[in-house]
Amino acid sequence: MGSLIEFNDTLKIKTGFPENLEIGGEYSFSLDDRRVFHLSPVRVFLVEEINGKWNFRGHAQILEFTVNAITNKTSGKFIVSKIYTHEESKTINKLESPEGKAYEGS
Numbered sequence: 001m002g003s004l005i006e007f008n009d010t011l012k013i014k015t016g017f018p019e020n021l022e023i024g025g026e027y028s029f030s031l032d033d034r035r036v037f038h039l040s041p042v043r044v045f046l047v048e049e050i051n052g053k054w055n056f057r058g059h060a061q062i063l064e065f066t067v068n069a070i071t072n073k074t075s076g077k078f079i080v081s082k083i084y085t086h087e088e089s090k091t092i093n094k095l096e097s098p099e100g101k102a103y104e105g106s
Contacts, residue, residue, distance in 0.1 A: 008037050011060055011078060012047040021046075021057060021080050030075040037062040043081055045096070048103075055103035056092040058083040 011029065018027045038044055040061035048055045058080060065076030084092060093102040 005036055008035050008044065010045040010047055011037065011062065012049050012054065014049040017048040017057075021083055023080050023083055026063070026077060026079050028075070028077050030073060032073060034067045034069070034072060035065075035074040036067070037065055037076075039063075040079070044078075046078070046080065050103050050105065052101070053103035053105075054093060054097040054101045055105070056084060056089055056096060 013029055013031070016030065018025070040063055043059040043061060045056055046058045046060040048057050059082035060078040061081050063077045063079055065074055067074050090104075093104070097103070
């Protein structure tokens with residue numbers, strides 16, 4: 001019996017996405033399921049999930065995370081290192097989202 005460890009390069013937040021992102025801003029996250037992330041200084045994509053669709057908002061660096069085997073949740077802190085313009089987000093949503101998951105809203 002063994003374990004597979006997969007490092008995520010995307011922090012996708014479904015609920016509790018920060019309303020006013022700022023470069024250098026430090027934010028908390030909490031996700032269902034167990035996840036392992038690349039730690040700072042490696043960037044991860046910062047994605048807001050909207051009605052099941054992926055909206056790429058920028059880059060983040062994971063400062064810390066905790067995986068709780070009892071509650072099956074992952075929580076932590078990240079800092080924003082880049083914020084995409086609206087046009088950049090639209091393009092990256094099309095290029096990087098899983099098929100059928102690209103956010104096309106305004």
